[in-house]
Amino acid sequence: MNRWRSNSAEGIRERPFWRSIVTHGALIAASLGMVYPILWMIAGSLRPQEEIFGGTTSIIPSQVTIEAYRDGWFGLQVSFGRFFANSLAISVLSSIGNVVAASAVAFAFAKLKFFGRDFWFALMLGTLMLPYEVTLIPQYVLFQRLGWVNTWLPLVVPKFLAVDAFFIFLIVQFFRQLPRELDEAAQIDGCSAWGIYWRIILPLSGPVLATAAIFSFIWTWEDFFGPLIYVSDMKLYTVQLGLSTFVDSSGTSSWSELFAMSILSLVPVFLIFLFFQRTLIEGIATTGMKR
């Protein structure tokens, strides 16, 4: 018998049907378990408030009402639409700032040679290990002295200064995969470092820039702590701060409105994942990113 060939006449054995049922059943149960809180929240936003904590565990409301959506949107001093617009503006600006600044810094670290490069790169990565709470107070003092407290500036301007080491690292990994010969060919063709970045590297970096933009948008959209610290004027509130106004520690909380607006606040994030999931996967796969 040739050692490279098998004499076995058996094909691949098929799995028993019952095993498939059990596996799928377990996966469906786990999925339901994970999605149940969302379903419960949707149900809570469509049922009368007194029914939410009335002892029922059913996710089917006894009576469907959209009052929570109406009251949530228009019930505060400032319309919830304003909070959505604020969050959108901050998130978009932050994404632009992160992408522009992080990509420029990443280009320097990935493609340029300068004295102390490895030291500064390690230092930059070291900031990833700093908890936000450690830098919070010094940053607050800085912004207060600049007169930026109670504005969006502390939330947006730092993004244009490449403060987010995670995105820099993400983009560095991508840039390092681009062949060095492309830079060299551009160099011979007369491109400056800026020209190589702008004309060659950036146009080839669609996936990673899209990934950085998407994650930047989502994380900024979901950020509660930053706006809480720096914004006190309700007209400047983000969606997350707006949601917190429904929860009152001293009196009663408006749970229906909270659930309703929470559901709506998920819509942009859901849409981004829906339309950009392929870009996200491509970007993550290309960079080996894992959070």
Next chain:
Amino acid sequence: MSTSVELHGIVKRFGAHEVIRGVDLSIEPGAFTVFVGPSGCGKSTLLRMIAGLEPISDGDLIIDGERMNDVAPSRRSIAMVFQSYALYPHLTVYRNLAFGLEMAGYKRPEIDLRVQRVASALRIDSLLKRRPKALSGGQRQRVAIGRAIVRDPKIFLLDEPLSNLDAELRVQMRVEISKLHQELGNTMIYVTHDQVEAMTMASKIVVLRDGNVVQVGTPLELYNRPRDIFVAGFIGSPRMNLVPVRFTPGADGFRFAGETVRFESPLSEVEREAPLSLGVRPEHIMIGGEAGQPLCQARVHLVEHLGGATVIYATAPDGNNLTIATPGQSDVHQGDLVPLRVHPALCHLFRENGTALPGI
């Protein structure tokens, strides 16, 4: 437009490690010079230093009488064809060809004229709207060459441009590059690890090893008179046979596997005493007949029929392996005992330190 290139004492260090160790070289205007050597010998590093992509640690690079060590690559009037072609993936073929001219500030009509002319000459005019990923390997190669030509440089630098092509395309492109050189007449410096490419294309070959230039010469000079055992073994395919021999005073020749090979040129007493290596190319070993001198009786253990030639692998009685290349189709079979003969004039002797004995 032809340009001379001179390298005086060129050294390249990466940290404490020296990869190019004092190279002195003169490349005449219009010459097709090939840097050849095994992987890691420094040929690509040397090319990159000429291009300005690697800083020179020590020594001087002179192009047309001007010192170029600190001059930016774009101002050396060079064009480079990379091993991976390095075409800009996001640009069309037209834009790839035009890119260098745009950076140099040429006006659109001039750019268009040059691009169309080069595209037509290289037969890529139907591909101008395509992107590199829609091109075959050979087409990408032409675009890479076209991108170099369109800038009308003084010097062409080619870094193993054919290594990513299949064998048939490689032969075809070798001929095209040689024709291009004849038409343009520019100075070309070509890097390859393939000695066949070096032999067929070069007007001058520079053999490198471990950062040193071992020998410089025309292809036939290196083939007929290798100055070093490394060059002897590197140039020529199949590789030269190299066997240890000792001078036999009584027979006034070199003893090898039961036979004595006599050379006409006299040897000094020192050389007679020292262990030497006898080099003979496979194509210079004859099977049977009366020409030349007997070398040994060898047992055949493998025969390769190439159609136009036959390569025979045999073992001498002392255990040394020999390769014989005969023209045409041989009727030698595995297991045969064949009498081998050589012309001493076509043999080479090398000292223990690898240097060739001159005039043998």
